[in-house]
Amino acid sequence: MHNNNSNSTILGILDRVSLGTRITVYFDSAFRTGKYQGIQNGNVVITTSAGINVYIPLRKVEAVTF
Numbered sequence: 225m226h227n228n229n230s231n232s233t234i235l236g237i238l239d240r241v242s243l244g245t246r247i248t249v250y251f252d253s254a255f256r257t258g259k260y261q262g263i264q265n266g267n268v269v270i271t272t273s274a275g276i277n278v279y280i281p282l283r284k285v286e287a288v289t290f
Contacts, residue, residue, distance in 0.1 A: 250287040
C-alpha cells in the first residue's frame, strides 16, 4: 500500500521528466516502458512502441526509471 508521501515523491520525479521521454514505470510487480505523456486523472500515461496508450494509477507506481 502506498501512502500520499510516496505518491508525491513519484509525482515530483515525473514533474521533472519532459513529455516524450522514454520511461519505465514499475507497478504491481510489473512494468511498462514507453514515451511519457504526462499525468491524467491520477494516472501516469505512457505510449508504448506499438502506439498504445497505457494508463497506470499513480497510487500503484513503485518506481520510475528513464
